[in-house]
Amino acid sequence: MKLEFPDGRExxxxxxxxxxxxxxxxIGLVVATSFHQVDADEEGVLLRFGKHVKTVGPGLHFxxxxxIDEMVKVTTRRVDVQEFGYRSVSGGRISERxxxxxxxxxxxxxNIVLAGWDVQFSRENPEDFLFNVKDPxxxxxxxxxxxxxxxxxxxxxxxxxxxxxxxxxxxxxKLIQAQADQFEMGLRISEVNLIFVSPPQQVQAxxxxxxxxxxxxxxxxxxxxxxYQEKVxxxxxxxxxxxxxxxxxxxSRVNRAEGDAGRFLEMLTAYExxxxxTRQRLYLETLETRLPALGQVWVVDEELKGVLPLLNLxxxxxx
Amino acid sequence: xxxxxxxxxxxxxxxxxxxxxxGGVGWTSLYTINEWEQAxxxxxxxxxxxxxxxxxxxxxxxxQRVQRFDSRLQRWDGSQTTTITRDRKTVNVDxxxxxxxxDAKRFLEAIRxxxxxxxxxxxxxxxAVKDEIAKYxxxxxxxxxxxxxxxxxxxxxxxxxxxEMAEITVQEVATLGSDLPELPQAPDxxxxxxxxxxxEGILLEARKRLNQIGLGIELEDxxxxxxxxxxxxxxxxxxxxxxxxxxxxxxxRSQGKKRAEERLGEMERELARINSEAEQRAQLIRGQxxxxxxxxxxxxxxxxxxxxxxxxxxxxxxxxLGPNSQILIGSDSPFFELLxxxxxxxxxx
Numbered sequence: 001m002k003l004e005f006p007d008g009r010e011x012x013x014x015x016x017x018x019x020x021x022x023x024x025x026x027i028g029l030v031v032a033t034s035f036h037q038v039d040a041d042e043e044g045v046l047l048r049f050g051k052h053v054k055t056v057g058p059g060l061h062f063x064x065x066x067x068i069d070e071m072v073k074v075t076t077r078r079v080d081v082q083e084f085g086y087r088s089v090s091g092g093r094i095s096e097r098x099x100x101x102x103x104x105x106x107x108x109x110x111n112i113v114l115a116g117w118d119v120q121f122s123r124e125n126p127e128d129f130l131f132n133v134k135d136p137x138x139x140x141x142x143x144x145x146x147x148x149x150x151x152x153x154x155x156x157x158x159x160x161x162x163x164x165x166x167x168x169x170x171x172x173x174k175l176i177q178a179q180a181d182q183f184e185m186g187l188r189i190s191e192v193n194l195i196f197v198s199p200p201q202q203v204q205a206x207x208x209x210x211x212x213x214x215x216x217x218x219x220x221x222x223x224x225x226x227x228y229q230e231k232v233x234x235x236x237x238x239x240x241x242x243x244x245x246x247x248x249x250x251x252s253r254v255n256r257a258e259g260d261a262g263r264f265l266e267m268l269t270a271y272e273x274x275x276x277x278t279r280q281r282l283y284l285e286t287l288e289t290r291l292p293a294l295g296q297v298w299v300v301d302e303e304l305k306g307v308l309p310l311l312n313l314x315x316x317x318x319x
Numbered sequence: 320x321x322x323x324x325x326x327x328x329x330x331x332x333x334x335x336x337x338x339x340x341x342g343g344v345g346w347t348s349l350y351t352i353n354e355w356e357q358a359x360x361x362x363x364x365x366x367x368x369x370x371x372x373x374x375x376x377x378x379x380x381x382x383q384r385v386q387r388f389d390s391r392l393q394r395w396d397g398s399q400t401t402t403i404t405r406d407r408k409t410v411n412v413d414x415x416x417x418x419x420x421x422d423a424k425r426f427l428e429a430i431r432x433x434x435x436x437x438x439x440x441x442x443x444x445x446x447a448v449k450d451e452i453a454k455y456x457x458x459x460x461x462x463x464x465x466x467x468x469x470x471x472x473x474x475x476x477x478x479x480x481x482x483e484m485a486e487i488t489v490q491e492v493a494t495l496g497s498d499l500p501e502l503p504q505a506p507d508x509x510x511x512x513x514x515x516x517x518x519e520g521i522l523l524e525a526r527k528r529l530n531q532i533g534l535g536i537e538l539e540d541x542x543x544x545x546x547x548x549x550x551x552x553x554x555x556x557x558x559x560x561x562x563x564x565x566x567x568x569x570x571x572r573s574q575g576k577k578r579a580e581e582r583l584g585e586m587e588r589e590l591a592r593i594n595s596e597a598e599q600r601a602q603l604i605r606g607q608x609x610x611x612x613x614x615x616x617x618x619x620x621x622x623x624x625x626x627x628x629x630x631x632x633x634x635x636x637x638x639x640l641g642p643n644s645q646i647l648i649g650s651d652s653p654f655f656e657l658l659x660x661x662x663x664x665x666x667x668x
Contacts, residue, residue, distance in 0.1 A: 050353035051375035067351075101413075104547055108467040109499055110458060111560045112548070131354040134391040142394070142415040146542035150514055153461040156499075157560070158567065183392055183417065183539070199564075202557035206564035213568035217575020224579035228586040235590045239597030246601035250608035257612035261619030267630070268623055279629060286633045296645040 033066035041077040043126045046070075055126060074126035079190060082141055084148070085116035086195060094195065104200070105149050111157035114198050117169075119144045119176060120191040128186025136185050140176075144192075147175040157199075161207065165194045347381035357390040359423045370423035386427055392417050392539060393433065395440045401549060402449045406456040409549045414448055416440065416525075417539035425535030436536060443532075444541065447524040451517055458500055459512035460546070465502050518543065 003013045037060055038044040044056045046063055047070045063069040085103030086094045096103065096116060103114040121140065123129045133139050151172055152160060160168070173192040180187045199207040271278045291297065352358050357372040362383045371377055372390065379385065395416040403409050418440065420426045430436050452460055503511040510516055522541045529536055548556055620627040640646070 047354065047374075049374075049376035050351040050356070051373075052354050101545060101547075106461050106546060106548070108458070108462045110461065110556070111563075112553070112556055127354075132391055133394075134355075134389055135394045138396070139392070139394050139417070142396070142542050142544055145544045146415075149543065149546065150463055153514060154463045154466060156467055158563075199560070200557060202554075203560045203564060206561045206568070210564050210568045210571070213571040213575075217571045217578070220572075220575040220579040221582060224582035224586070228582055228589075231586060232589050232593070235593045239593045242597040242601045243604065246604035246608075250604050250611070253608040253612045254615065257615040261615050264619050264627065264630070265622065268626055271626055272623075275626075282630070282633055286636055290636055290640045293642055294640055294644050294646065298645060298647045 030065040034064065034069075035060060035062045036071040036073070037061075038071075038073060041075055042073045043076045045072045045074060045126050045130060047072065052127060052131070072126075072130060074123050074129055076123050076126055079120050079122050082119045082121070082137065082144065083116070083195075084118065084141070084144060085114065096196070102145065105152050107152055107157040107160055108154050109156045112200050113152065113157055113160055114196070114200060115148065115152065116195040116197075117144075117148060117172070118191075118193050118195060119173075119189060120193075121187050121189050123186060124188040125186030128184050130186075132184045132186065136187065139183065139185065140180065140187060143176050143179045144172075147172050147179065150175070161197055161199055162210075165197065169194055344381055348378055349376060350379060350385045351376055352387075355389060355391045356387050357420070357423050358388070359386045359427050360384070361386060361427075366424050366427065386423075388420050388423050388426060389433060390420065392419050393436075395437055395444070396544075397441060397444060399545070400445050400448065402452045404452055404457040404460060405454060408457045408552060410452075410457065410460075410552075411545070411547050411549060412448055412452065412543060413545035414444060414521075414541055415544050416444055416541045418536050419539060420535055421537035422535035425533060427535075429532075429534045430536075436534065439532075439534060440536075443528045444521075444525050447521045447528065448541075451520045451524055454520070455512055455517055456500070459502060460514060460517050462502060463514045464510065465504070467499060468501060514543070 003011050005011070036044055038056060038058045040058045042058060044061060046053045046056065046061075048064065048068060050070075053069075061071070063071065085099050086096045087099065089095045094116070096114075099116070100114070103116050104112060105115060107113055119140065129136055151168055155168075169192045173189050176192065177189040180189060198204075350358070352371055352374050354374045356374070357370050358377075359370050360367045360379055360383050362380070367383060370388075395418055397414050397416075399411045399413045401409055401411055418436075420436075426436075430439065502513045505511055518541055522538060525541065526538050529538060
């Protein structure tokens with residue numbers, strides 16, 4: 001056949017010479033669609049005319065070309081996270097603003113708490129994940145919110161805000177898993193973490209005061225305890241001293257008595273050797289030492305009636 | 320061009336045409352169904368046979384059409400609706416539902432597309448939600464059980480490091496929900512109200528309405544995704560929460576004071592005990608001392624009481640006679656003799 005160009009040139013053209021081009025293209029396409037690389041964290045679900053034939057693990061897999069076979073890859077060996085009531089932003093921080101619809105919930109005593117939590121899950125069964133539920137992640141989000149509200153709605157607000165949350169997390173995890181299993185979603189829920197549970201802004205102050213009140217109560221008691229710790233040992237010390245003093249008195253009293261008694265017995269022994277003389281001597285010695293110190297000594301004639309001074313022996317001495 | 324070449328060319332063209340025709344017939348007679356699909360075959364607008372649910376390669380007549388539908392569980396997500404409970408509280412409810420096409424033929428005749436199905440479900444489910452929630456008080460929609468009424472041991476309290484102080488539990492200072500209304504229960508313990516009951520009621524009601532229209536749709540479940548107070552009510556709830564928290568705070572403080580007072584009382588008792596015991600012991604010891612002394616003196620003086628009296632008298636003179644004393648001495652007493660001697664001896668000293 002001849003091709004005529006606009007400028008009048010004629011060129012001989014044989015279309016069969018170019019027949020290889022579409023053939024090569026087709027073969028290329030066939031080859032290109034006949035193998036798949038399945039990554040380490042993936043599984044490949046092989047469909048033949050749309051029907052599930054087998055599921056393969058990581059590696060290079062050859063199969064029949066499109067449109068006969070088709071390979072759909074699902075990331076099965078990675079744990080993914082869905083966040084509720086908050087979103088992670090860069091630098092490990094979280095942002096709660098704008099997610100109040102997710103975080104705000106009613107408690108069983110008809111109060112309001114805010115909760116943020118995450119759900120960690122993996123696509124355990126790729127066939128179920130692909131074939132059973134149309135929008136698995138959105139469905140998971142629905143379930144997670146419904147379950148969390150059910151659990152929070154069955155508890156009083158104060159315990160939710162204050163005590164340990166491990167129990168809530170585990171229950172929520174179990175219930176989400178049960179729902180996911182019921183829908184045969186092919187998901188495994190590995191963890192549910194309560195990231196925060198807080199009172200609404202409008203009661204934050206009162207809630208903080210609750211913590212302060214607990215600390216106050218503790219402080220009151222501790223102050224009393226401290227006083228107790230100070231005073232009781234001191235009193236014990238004083239008591240000890242009182243007893244020791246008494247014991248000291250006991251000792252000194254006995255010693256003095258024994259000393260006095262000993263002296264007396266010594267004197268008695270000596271006295272018994274010459275009683276009369278000793279008596280007289282002691283008597284006189286005493287008077288001798290005392291008389292000079294006496295104010296007045298009156299000698300009285302006993303046969304006279306009335307007291308008549310005869311002689312003041314110390315008159316001269318006193319002057 | 321040669322004749323032979325022309326023949327070959329014609330043959331080539333014929334083969335080409337044949338391939339194209341056969342390909343076209345094959346293309347229009349074969350169809351595939353994916354694992355997540357089902358199909359309804361129509362012929363000039365009429366449905367032929369049963370829906371095809373088996374995945375894989377299927378054959379049809381070239382002029383029949385394949386209508387594919389998703390066979391997976393579908394998600395319906397409604398918008399927030401405001402409803403009123405039996406106890407006249409307005410709440411915003413956000414509900415989602417799962418559904419699937421369970422009769423593709425019917426579905427095709429009634430709705431044709433998933434989007435339209437969503438629209439139809441909006442009215443049905445929203446209506447069921449409104450009607451059902453209106454039968455219950457708010458707490459019956461929120462709670463699932465009466466567990467909240469059994470205040471647990473593990474509820475909040477202050478854990479002090481000291482073993483002497485019992486924990487202040489919140490039960491002492493607040494009711495913690497033990498005063499909340501009870502969910503009604505049947506004699507066998509089954510709940511007659513509560514969140515699961517309400518959801519079940521909504522589901523049954525929505526299914527009933529669906530069946531009346533017959534859309535080829537089956538509702539799998541209904542979930543309450545969100546349920547919040549309307550803004551007007553919220554203010555009251557905050558006020559109530561504040562009051563409750565303040566009550567508990569005050570309770571904690573007064574309990575703390577009470578514990579402190581008890582501790583101080585214990586202390587006073589302890590101090591009194593310690594003091595009185597010490598006093599008692601000291602007095603006993605002193606008594607012992609006196610008794611011991613008395614015994615010692617008696618033992619010694621009893622050897623010669625007379626001499627003791629004599630000595631003691633002398634001692635009394637010695638201590639008892641001073642510059643302010645005056646003594647009268649009888650002139651005929653021996654003492655005077657002694658004194659005279661004494662006066663005479665004195666100058667010679």
